Amino acid sequence: MADHEQRLEMHKDAIRAPQAHPSEGGTEWSTWRTLHLPMFRNLLVVDLVSDVGTFMQGVGAAWLMVSQGAGPLLVALTQTASAFPFFLLALPAGALGDILDRRKLILTTEVWMFSVAIVLAVLTALHLITPLVLLLLTLALSIGDALEAPTWRAVLPEVVPQEGLMPAIALNGIEFNLARAIGPALGGFLIAAAGIGTLFWLNAASYLGVLWVIARWKRPPNQPGPLRETVSGAIRAAVRYTRNAPDILTVLGRIGCVMFFASAFWALLPTVAHELRRSATLYGLLLAVFGVGAVLGAMALQRTRSLFSSDALLALGTSVFAASLWGVAGFKSVALLSVAILFGGAAWTAIMSLMTTVMQNLAPDWVRARAMAVFMLVYMGTWTAGSAFWGYVAGREGTHFSLITAAIGTAVCPILVLISRLPDTPVDLGAWDHWGKPMLVGEVDPSQGPVLVTVEYEVEPRKADEFLEALHNFARVRRRDGASRWSVYRDTEHPAHYVETFIVESWGEHLRQHERLTRGDRDLEENVHRFESKPINVRHFIYARSKRGRH
Numbered sequence: 001m002a003d004h005e006q007r008l009e010m011h012k013d014a015i016r017a018p019q020a021h022p023s024e025g026g027t028e029w030s031t032w033r034t035l036h037l038p039m040f041r042n043l044l045v046v047d048l049v050s051d052v053g054t055f056m057q058g059v060g061a062a063w064l065m066v067s068q069g070a071g072p073l074l075v076a077l078t079q080t081a082s083a084f085p086f087f088l089l090a091l092p093a094g095a096l097g098d099i100l101d102r103r104k105l106i107l108t109t110e111v112w113m114f115s116v117a118i119v120l121a122v123l124t125a126l127h128l129i130t131p132l133v134l135l136l137l138t139l140a141l142s143i144g145d146a147l148e149a150p151t152w153r154a155v156l157p158e159v160v161p162q163e164g165l166m167p168a169i170a171l172n173g174i175e176f177n178l179a180r181a182i183g184p185a186l187g188g189f190l191i192a193a194a195g196i197g198t199l200f201w202l203n204a205a206s207y208l209g210v211l212w213v214i215a216r217w218k219r220p221p222n223q224p225g226p227l228r229e230t231v232s233g234a235i236r237a238a239v240r241y242t243r244n245a246p247d248i249l250t251v252l253g254r255i256g257c258v259m260f261f262a263s264a265f266w267a268l269l270p271t272v273a274h275e276l277r278r279s280a281t282l283y284g285l286l287l288a289v290f291g292v293g294a295v296l297g298a299m300a301l302q303r304t305r306s307l308f309s310s311d312a313l314l315a316l317g318t319s320v321f322a323a324s325l326w327g328v329a330g331f332k333s334v335a336l337l338s339v340a341i342l343f344g345g346a347a348w349t350a351i352m353s354l355m356t357t358v359m360q361n362l363a364p365d366w367v368r369a370r371a372m373a374v375f376m377l378v379y380m381g382t383w384t385a386g387s388a389f390w391g392y393v394a395g396r397e398g399t400h401f402s403l404i405t406a407a408i409g410t411a412v413c414p415i416l417v418l419i420s421r422l423p424d425t426p427v428d429l430g431a432w433d434h435w436g437k438p439m440l441v442g443e444v445d446p447s448q449g450p451v452l453v454t455v456e457y458e459v460e461p462r463k464a465d466e467f468l469e470a471l472h473n474f475a476r477v478r479r480r481d482g483a484s485r486w487s488v489y490r491d492t493e494h495p496a497h498y499v500e501t502f503i504v505e506s507w508g509e510h511l512r513q514h515e516r517l518t519r520g521d522r523d524l525e526e527n528v529h530r531f532e533s534k535p536i537n538v539r540h541f542i543y544a545r546s547k548r549g550r551h
Contacts, residue, residue, distance in 0.1 A: 034168045039217060040159050046209030048175045053206030055183020056190065057117070060199035061138060063191055064124070068131050081139040085146035086380055094373025095234035097151035098366060103219045106155070109148035110211050116140045117204035124197040149376065154369035157360065158219065173298035173349050177291035184287075233509065237482070238370035244480035247362050247427075248371065250420040255355045255375070256382040257413040258318055262351075263386030264406030265325055265344065271399050272328055272337075282334065289338045293345020301350055310422035313354050315414035320347035322411035329403035358422055364429040364518055428519040435514050438540045446508030450484075452541040453510065455500040458534045464495075467531035471500060474524045478502050482513035496533070507542060 035041045096105060120137045123129045160168045190198050229237065242248055273282045308316065320343055327340025356375070363371035386406075394402035459467045468488065475486045483502035491497035504510040517525075529536075 032171075034160060034171060037160060039213075040168060042213045043159065044171060044175055046213050047172075048179055049209050050206045051176060051179030052183040052186065053203035055179060056187035056199045057141075057203040059184050059187030060191065060196045060203075061134060064129065064196050065131055065134060067196075068129075068134075081135055082142045085139070085142045086149070086376065089143065089146040090150065090373040090377045090380075091235045091238060091370065092231060093147045094150040094238060094370035095229070095231045096147065097154050097369030097373075099229050099231065099234055101221060102151050102155050102369075103214060103217055105151050106148055106214050107211065109144045109151075110207055110214065113141055113144040113148075114204060114207040114211065116144065117200065117207060121197060121200035121204050124200050150369040150373040153360070153372040154365075155219075157368075171298075173353065174295045177294045177345075180287065180291050229512070233505070234370065236505075237509075238367060238374060240482070240484070241367050241480050242371065242374050244476045245362065246420070246476070247423050248359070248374075250422060251355060251359045251362065252375065252378045253420070254314065254413070254416055254422065255359075256378045257416060258314075258321075258351060258355075258410065259379055259382040260386040260389075261406045261409035261413065262318075262321060262325075262348075263383045264390035264403055265321075265328065266383075267387040267390050268394055268399050268403055269328065271394065272403075275399070276332065276334065276337070286338065286341055289341045290345040290348075293342040294349045295345075296342075297346030297349035298353070300346065301353060309424050310354060310358060311414070311417045311424075313350060314422065315417070317347045317350035317354070318410055318413050320344070321351065322407045325403055325407035325410060329400050329407065362423070362427060364431075364516070366512075366516060430519045431515060432517045432519045432522060433515050435517070436538070437514075438510075438538075444507050444542065446511070447506055448542055449504065449506035449509070450543050451504045451507055451510045452543075453502055453504065454539045454541070456537040456539075457498045457500065457532055458496050459498060459531050460533055461495050463531050467498070467528070470524075470527045470531065471498075474521075474528050475502075477517070477521050477524060481516040482509050510540070 035044075116137055120129070120134070120141075123133060123137075156168075187199055190202075242252070269286060273286055276282060305313070324340045324344030324347060328337065328344075331337040331340060359372065359375050360368065390402050390406055393405065457467070471488055475483075475488075478486050479502075482504045484505055486502040487500075489499045489501070491499070504513060
């Protein structure tokens with residue numbers, strides 16, 4: 001059950017922060033004003049119902065698996081079936097979210113999950129459910145959830161205006177923690193009062209609200225045009241974009257560090273609760289306290305965000321969470337332990353709201369779902385690895401040693417600011433498609449390639465070093481937006497003559513490269529052009545194949 005809650009926590013935390021600059025959101029809007037937006041309000045309500053249903057489903061599935069006499073292997077495989085699709089499908093799901101109509105993709109995945117939930121409820125009612133069938137249906141539900149997750153994140157900036165995004169983040173945090181408090185308790189009560197099958201029927205019904213709201217959403221239809229990407233090409237573009245976006249790499253490194261150490265809290269809290277009181281009631285109480293802390297943290301974040309830079313807020317959040325871990329390790333009083341966990345919940349909200357907001361703010365629309373899929377991979381990967389590692393350490397050295405070590409590691413994470421800083425200034429992600437369209441003689445299929453692009457510069461020799469430094473800085477933008485290889489050469493006969501070359505995998509990808517340049521890249525490009533002594537000359541070459549197509 002704890003593993004199920006952790007998986008849903010990971011999924012929900014990462015969708016709470018739409019695309020907005022972290023220092024700007026919420027300066028003019030109160031936390032509750034976003035409820036005046038009909039689409040956001042409707043999504044929030046149906047999301048609460050759906051999350052409660054999901055938590056009840058987790059309680060019912062765990063109880064059913066155990067009550068049917070399943071061994072430890074099948075019980076453990078249930079958690080594997082819940083988490084594995086998120087690793088396997090994250091990047092393909094992100095690619096689909098950027099290529100296909102996002103509204104239709106969400107509708108399709110919701111219909112899939114609703115259908116699977118109905119099958120589970122029917123089989124349970126007919127007493128035809130077995131541990132193996134339950135395992136397969138759990139996997140099917142998780143596949144739908146994994147395919148939907150990046151797309152769900154990507155549509156949030158379309159629902160709330162920029163000035164209302166930070167309040168929306170706070171309300172999403174409150175919604176999730178309410179569901180976490182209500183769902184398991186309600187699930188346990190309904191199992192005793194009405195049977196496991198009732199939980200499965202209610203979970204199936206909880207999907208109907210999301211379907212109704214998304215179906216009524218008047219989102220402009222997707223217009224893919226002739227340059228639509230393939231899934232494999234979109235995945236390569238996502239990896240290439242991430243590798244060549246320094247600010248995104250900074251976010252991934254910082255969240256990975258925090259999650260690896262912070263995962264000890266979730267991995268070892270059940271053990272701590274069991275050592276204090278051999279009752280599941282205390283564990284449930286501590287989770288509820290964490291949820292209350294998260295709600296209070298979401299509300300306090302609105303008042304304090306403008307006072308801190310991104311790095312300062314992250315350092316504050318991780319320090320408080322580290323202190324909470326230390327308290328979980330050392331406190332033997334339930335009251336003191338609850339206070340530590342309350343502060344941990346507030347710190348957790350600050351960390352996750354900040355990092356997901358910054359990440360979304362760095363990804364333009366064409367790659368947003370894929371960027372968030374990469375974020376999810378790093379987030380879940382370090383979380384999973386950290387949970388296993390701290391559990392192993394606790395098994396060998398004891399729970400107290402494991403938690404103290406994790407607390408120290410969490411507290412040290414802010415030192416990464418010495419390597420790279422989180423961005424605090426807004427990034428203009430608007431398209432800046434100002435390059436001239438390539439001249440063509442004859443027809444060129446978009447799939448033809450690879451394509452070699454050359455850009456010729458004339459630069460005064462005394463400015464050569466500054467020019468090359470500026471060009472190498474701009475090369476990262478070339479690679480980020482489509483170039484697989486990049487080089488610059490100096491003419492041996494004319495020292496003032498330089499040739500920049502880069503290769504793109506296809507003609508269509510090069511045309512998309514034109515559209516991917518943002519206004520935030522303007523300074524880098526203009527810094528290159530200020531060294532030119534005459535206008536540049538751009539030429540395009542497509543790989544020449546014989547008529548037989550053998551070479």
